[in-house]
Amino acid sequence: MKARAEALPTQEMLINMGPQHPSTHGVLRVILRTDGEVVVNARPDVGYLHRALEKIGERVTYAQYMPFTDRLDYLAAMNCNAAWAWTVEKLAGIEVPERAEYIRVIVSELNRIASHLIAFGSFTADMGAFTPFLYAIRERERINDLFEDICGNRLTYNYVRIGGVSADLPDRFLEKTKEFLDYFEPKVPEYNNLISYNKIFVHRLANVAAVTPEDAVGYGLTGPNLRGSGVPFDLRKNEPYSVYPEFDFDVCVGTGERGTLGDCFDRYMVRINEMKESVRIVRQAIEQIPEGPVMAKVPRMFKPPVGEVYFRAENPRGETGIYLISDGTVNPYRLKIRAPSFVTMGIFEKITKGLMIADVVAVIGSFDIILPEIDR
Amino acid sequence: MEPKEIFEKVTEKFGGKAVELQEEGFRPAFVVVSPESVREIALFLRDDPALKFDSLMCLSGVDYKDRFAVTYHLHSLSVGHQIGVKTYLPREAPSLPSVDMVWPAANFQEREAFDLYGIVFEGSWDLRRILLPEDWEGHPLRKDYKYPEFYNGIKV
Numbered sequence: 001m002k003a004r005a006e007a008l009p010t011q012e013m014l015i016n017m018g019p020q021h022p023s024t025h026g027v028l029r030v031i032l033r034t035d036g037e038v039v040v041n042a043r044p045d046v047g048y049l050h051r052a053l054e055k056i057g058e059r060v061t062y063a064q065y066m067p068f069t070d071r072l073d074y075l076a077a078m079n080c081n082a083a084w085a086w087t088v089e090k091l092a093g094i095e096v097p098e099r100a101e102y103i104r105v106i107v108s109e110l111n112r113i114a115s116h117l118i119a120f121g122s123f124t125a126d127m128g129a130f131t132p133f134l135y136a137i138r139e140r141e142r143i144n145d146l147f148e149d150i151c152g153n154r155l156t157y158n159y160v161r162i163g164g165v166s167a168d169l170p171d172r173f174l175e176k177t178k179e180f181l182d183y184f185e186p187k188v189p190e191y192n193n194l195i196s197y198n199k200i201f202v203h204r205l206a207n208v209a210a211v212t213p214e215d216a217v218g219y220g221l222t223g224p225n226l227r228g229s230g231v232p233f234d235l236r237k238n239e240p241y242s243v244y245p246e247f248d249f250d251v252c253v254g255t256g257e258r259g260t261l262g263d264c265f266d267r268y269m270v271r272i273n274e275m276k277e278s279v280r281i282v283r284q285a286i287e288q289i290p291e292g293p294v295m296a297k298v299p300r301m302f303k304p305p306v307g308e309v310y311f312r313a314e315n316p317r318g319e320t321g322i323y324l325i326s327d328g329t330v331n332p333y334r335l336k337i338r339a340p341s342f343v344t345m346g347i348f349e350k351i352t353k354g355l356m357i358a359d360v361v362a363v364i365g366s367f368d369i370i371l372p373e374i375d376r
Numbered sequence: 377m378e379p380k381e382i383f384e385k386v387t388e389k390f391g392g393k394a395v396e397l398q399e400e401g402f403r404p405a406f407v408v409v410s411p412e413s414v415r416e417i418a419l420f421l422r423d424d425p426a427l428k429f430d431s432l433m434c435l436s437g438v439d440y441k442d443r444f445a446v447t448y449h450l451h452s453l454s455v456g457h458q459i460g461v462k463t464y465l466p467r468e469a470p471s472l473p474s475v476d477m478v479w480p481a482a483n484f485q486e487r488e489a490f491d492l493y494g495i496v497f498e499g500s501w502d503l504r505r506i507l508l509p510e511d512w513e514g515h516p517l518r519k520d521y522k523y524p525e526f527y528n529g530i531k532v
Contacts, residue, residue, distance in 0.1 A: 046506060046507070047505075047506060047507040047508060047509075050507045050508065052516065054492075054517065055516055055517060090403065215480075217430050217431050217453060218430070218431075218479060218480050218481065219480045219481050220431065220432060220433070220479070220480075220481025231453070233453055238456070305401065306401060307401035307402065307403070308401065308402050308403070308406075309402075309403045310403065310404060310433070310434060310449050310460070312433065319433070321433055321434050321449070323434055323436050323447070323449065325438065334436075334438050334439070336434065336436040338433065338434040338436075338485075342484060342485075342488075343481055343484060343485070345484060346480065346481055346483055346484040347480070350480075375507060376507070
């Protein structure tokens with residue numbers, strides 16, 4: 001027996017996973033050093049989609065930059081639009097009409113549901129269950145239809161403006177949204193019955209790549225990834241902006257219900273539960289939305305005062321922070337986007353040590369990264 | 377804790393290494409420190425029981441034309457306050473100590489600042505280009521960056 005084991009060569013192998021790989025959710029390259037099926041080291045190599053969005057920001061005006069924010073996190077373009085608008089408004093001290101803020105919150109939360117649906121669908125597809133993906137896409141389609149009513153676009157919306165939104169809600173939009181919510185709410189338990197508590201699925205995720213709360217904070221994880229590690233921190237609650245203080249909702253955290261606290265299953269479950277909370281927020285917003293204008297008076301040659309501001313918003317993938325320096329001209333002087341997925345990739349090498357190759361796919365999916373945002 | 381109190385606490389401990397407090401027009405306010413003391417001040421900010429800045433939100437390079445700067449936006453989850461730390465660097469051979477041992481989240485963002493500004497973070501565990509190819513010449517976010525005509529013999 002011993003002699004046979006010695007006869008087998010056991011050298012480490014270097015494998016490129018990506019840049020074109022179905023489970024990396026874009027063009028991510030992971031350089032795997034493996035010992036058989038076990039990962040010795042997995043080093044992420046990003047930058048394949050670098051479009052110099054920060055450099056472009058220094059050459060266009062504040063309003064012209066709005067369509068570029070669509071291309072940051074294209075699955076949550078409304079949230080990125082709104083984050084940019086809130087940053088510039090904080091810098092220039094613009095008062096936004098209340099109706100516009102309510103509209104922003106409604107579209108942001110609908111977009112959060114859509115984004116989490118893609119996260120849920122593609123993650124389960126990565127894990128080998130293709131059916132839930134079709135369920136998720138079916139529901140997301142209705143959200144896309146709603147957004148098409150608002151602004152004509154289905155993916156890159158360019159709907160929010162500095163000082164408000166580009167157009168008021170169309171007729172019957174709120175009723176249609178309500179119909180969608182009534183349709184969607186019972187779907188979440190259906191997903192849980194379909195896949196969440198499926199024994200094989202749970203076995204693939206529980207106890208895999210658990211992130212301790214200390215590591216999660218230290219490595220700068222945010223959003224569902226941070227809350228998956230049991231840290232109850234949500235910018236909508238802890239650092240409220242816009243009209244979020246008006247709404248009653250819970251912060252979902254991981255509990256380690258099927259394994260260790262902060263494992264892949266916890267991160268997955270946080271997203272499932274957050275969809276329900278988003279439904280609650282949208283329902284309240286529809287009840288409370290006031291009448292009135294949707295756009296503040298912003299001069300065409302918009303020149304914010306000299307200053308530096310850092311604003312962060314709770315996007316589906318975590319905290320999107322924008323550090324903006326103005327020198328008093330029409331163009332931003334410096335624009336830094338702190339993309340949540342980019343910072344999240346920092347912990348990747350640490351937690352994938354010693355996992356099986358198949359688990360690396362689970363880790364990528366459970367972090368719900370998106371590449372255009374990493375590479376900018 | 378208010379920015380003023382944080383600044384006083386840092387000056388009390390480090391004396392002249394904390395240079396000034398930038399408040400007017402800055403949200404959050406910046407404590408400006410000298411570059412060589414960044415790591416010890418970072419450690420103090422993280423470990424002091426009254427400050428506890430356990431989370432590095434954003435690390436960014438800036439080109440102010442006459443000099444560079446590196447900014448750190450810090451947040452404390454347990455106390456709930458924020459502060460910015462800024463340090464100015466000369467344009468010639470900008471370098472400062474890395475803080476990735478203090479906040480591991482710094483590593484990727486330091487690599488980004490190194491890639492796009494050419495700022496060297498000494499003692500970093502892994503300082504390589506991150507967004508651009510490894511054979512790229514120059515640092516594109518510098519204000520005096522000249523767009524290359526060719527890349528590996530291919531016209532861009």
